[in-house]
Amino acid sequence: MKWIMGMALLLSSLSFGATTTREIAMETIKKDDGVHWSPETVEVTQGEKVKFVASHKLEGGFDFHGLFIPELKIQEKVERNKPTTIKRTVPMTLKAGEYKIGCQFHEKHVAAKLIVKEATTKKADKT
């Protein structure tokens, strides 16, 4: 019985614990004659560990794009068919709100939205 509870605890800490890194796949897509980062919206939480996997598989056009999220100190070159992995922890000091997931190379590259949500533990401290 103790063993089962131990396993349950271990499993729940694996799914929800601070050690979990969530993978966020970003991909270039063509829409309305422009290149966009997809998905259009990415939600993260303060303190969350994330792993961006950025890929560019579009044929024609630019050979590479950039993944540019200054708030997370991300400025990576993403070459065609060479997915790039970037790991970050969302700073607890990063204000909740909306930021851009852009491209540092192309002005017309349509940015996606990065939504930073307040950590619930921080909320609990306030009340």
Ligand SMILES: [Cu+2]
């Ligand atoms: Cu671009």
